[in-house]
Amino acid sequence: MSYSSKIISDTVDAFSSLPSIGKKSAMRLALHLAGDSFQKKEKLIQALQQLVNDLQICSECFSYSDTPICSICSNPTRDRGLICVVENIRDLIAIEDTGSYKGLYHVLGGVISPLEGIGPEDLEINTLVQRIQENNCNELVMALSPTIDGETTIFYINRLLKDVPLKITTIARGVSFGGDLEYADEFTLGRSIQSRLPYSQRQMS
Amino acid sequence: MSYSSKIISDTVDAFSSLPSIGKKSAMRLALHLAGDSFQKKEKLIQALQQLVNDLQICSECFSYSDTPICSICSNPTRDRGLICVVENIRDLIAIEDTGSYKGLYHVLGGVISPLEGIGPEDLEINTLVQRIQENNCNELVMALSPTIDGETTIFYINRLLKDVPLKITTIARGVSFGGDLEYADEFTLGRSIQSRLPYSQRQMS
Numbered sequence: 001m002s003y004s005s006k007i008i009s010d011t012v013d014a015f016s017s018l019p020s021i022g023k024k025s026a027m028r029l030a031l032h033l034a035g036d037s038f039q040k041k042e043k044l045i046q047a048l049q050q051l052v053n054d055l056q057i058c059s060e061c062f063s064y065s066d067t068p069i070c071s072i073c074s075n076p077t078r079d080r081g082l083i084c085v086v087e088n089i090r091d092l093i094a095i096e097d098t099g100s101y102k103g104l105y106h107v108l109g110g111v112i113s114p115l116e117g118i119g120p121e122d123l124e125i126n127t128l129v130q131r132i133q134e135n136n137c138n139e140l141v142m143a144l145s146p147t148i149d150g151e152t153t154i155f156y157i158n159r160l161l162k163d164v165p166l167k168i169t170t171i172a173r174g175v176s177f178g179g180d181l182e183y184a185d186e187f188t189l190g191r192s193i194q195s196r197l198p199y200s201q202r203q204m205s
Numbered sequence: 206m207s208y209s210s211k212i213i214s215d216t217v218d219a220f221s222s223l224p225s226i227g228k229k230s231a232m233r234l235a236l237h238l239a240g241d242s243f244q245k246k247e248k249l250i251q252a253l254q255q256l257v258n259d260l261q262i263c264s265e266c267f268s269y270s271d272t273p274i275c276s277i278c279s280n281p282t283r284d285r286g287l288i289c290v291v292e293n294i295r296d297l298i299a300i301e302d303t304g305s306y307k308g309l310y311h312v313l314g315g316v317i318s319p320l321e322g323i324g325p326e327d328l329e330i331n332t333l334v335q336r337i338q339e340n341n342c343n344e345l346v347m348a349l350s351p352t353i354d355g356e357t358t359i360f361y362i363n364r365l366l367k368d369v370p371l372k373i374t375t376i377a378r379g380v381s382f383g384g385d386l387e388y389a390d391e392f393t394l395g396r397s398i399q400s401r402l403p404y405s406q407r408q409m410s
Contacts, residue, residue, distance in 0.1 A: 001298055001301075001302055002298060002301040002302055003269075003298060004263065004266075004268045004269060004270055004275040004276055004277050004294075004297070004301075005260065005268075005269040005270050005271050005275065005276075006271050007252070007255045007256060007259055007260050007269070007271055008256075008260070008269050010248075010251075010252045010255065011252040011253065011255075011256055013248075013252075014245075014248045014249040014251075014252040014253075015249070017245060017248070018234055018237060018238070018249075019233060019234070019237050020230065020233065021234075025225065027295070027298065028224060028225065028295075029223055029224070029226075030256075031269075031294055031295060032223060032224050033223070033253070033256060034256055034260055034269055038257065040219075040222060041253055041256060041257050042257065043215075043218075043219045043222070044219040044220070044223075044253060045250055045253045045254060045257070046215075046219075047212070047215045047216040047218075047219040048216065048219075048238070048246055048249060048250045048253070049250060050212045050215065050216075051212060051213075051216055051235075051238060051239055051246060052243065052246050052247065052250070054212055055210065055212050055213070055239055058209065061209075063209045063210075064208075064209060064210040064212070064213050064236075064239055065209055065210050066210050066211050066212055070209040070210065071209055071210075072209050089209075089236055090232070090233075090236060092209070093206055093207060093208060093232065096206075096207040096209075097206055097207055
């Protein structure tokens with residue numbers, strides 16, 4: 001695209017290097033910001049500068065944090081005996097948003113994937129084992145994606161911890177709320193029947 | 206959404222204040238940038254800082270520019286006798302991208318709209334008249350949107366310049382290339398028939 005200004009063209013390039021933003025959307029964003037208030041531009045610049053200079057990785061759960069230990073790990077009201085293992089920070093936010101989990105997290109940074117050359121040593125698995133041994137952890141909730149790689153990772157961690165007195169659980173797989181049974185895939189529906197619960201346990205606690 | 210870091214939450218807020226970026230997309234962008242290379246973040250910060258500090262408005266055509274007069278207005282190979290009047294910079298870029306226009310531009314900053322309280326004095330119309338009188342302009346191409354407000358603006362400028370020896374043209378309205386006649390709206394198809402051209406003039410020059 002042709003711009004009368006190199007500054008606009010640079011801004012369009014910078015935006016269009018982000019995921020899911022094409023040239024046209026990047027142009028709309030650049031022209032919007034160019035015409036918008038000074039405050040809005042400054043707010044975005046400040047946020048990005050903090051991202052560069054101040055963002056840290058929590059040394060306990062490996063989520064993003066403003067301090068050496070994140071606000072979840074340092075929250076005294078959270079159940080420290082419960083650790084939920086997630087693949088990435090997006091999954092952590094999704095679970096946190098449900099409001100139904102009050103334990104801690106552990107961000108693996110991916111799942112074991114022989115095809116993509118990701119082995120256990122590339123993930124935060126050793127730090128997880130160490131964390132479980134050092135703290136008094138009662139239960140490990142595996143909240144990984146229901147894929148072959150996810151299942152492999154759960155199996156690997158399960159075997160690694162077989163001698164540790166610890167309950168290992170996985171999040172329930174089944175038919176979604178509001179979903180039609182006839183449109184659920186066979187595998188999910190099959191699992192859903194195998195993992196059937198007594199009606200009294202079905203109520204949400 | 207719940208984040209373990211206020212920096213991430215600030216970045217999400219800054220991104221979601223931009224047009225067509227919702228909370229979920231803003232989160233994806235913030236987490237992507239957080240995990241991405243230092244260079245990519247710096248490139249975006251630099252572009253935004255230039256937008257704040259260095260971006261100017263061309264004093265001739267009122268487009269964005271890096272210098273007091275933009276690269277189009279100061280380009281000696283452009284036809285200075287031809288001025289194309291556009292509503293905004295997005296339209297300028299769209300026309301410039303076609304590669305079939307070699308004159309100058311004039312960005313009005315909108316169109317006359319009584320409903321929205323936009324009058325001629327809110328637009329760069331006086332500067333347009335001044336520019337035409339000061340320079341040796343032969344033709345004014347009106348490239349405004351085919352709306353009531355656009356047509357009103359064309360009519361107003363046309364009347365304002367009735368004593369100036371100048372050819373005023375509008376961009377052709379008609380059926381799009383590749384468009385099916387049966388799907389064209391009646392008004393466009395009607396105009397297209399009224400504005401029919403001899404076959405020899407139909408070829409693109």
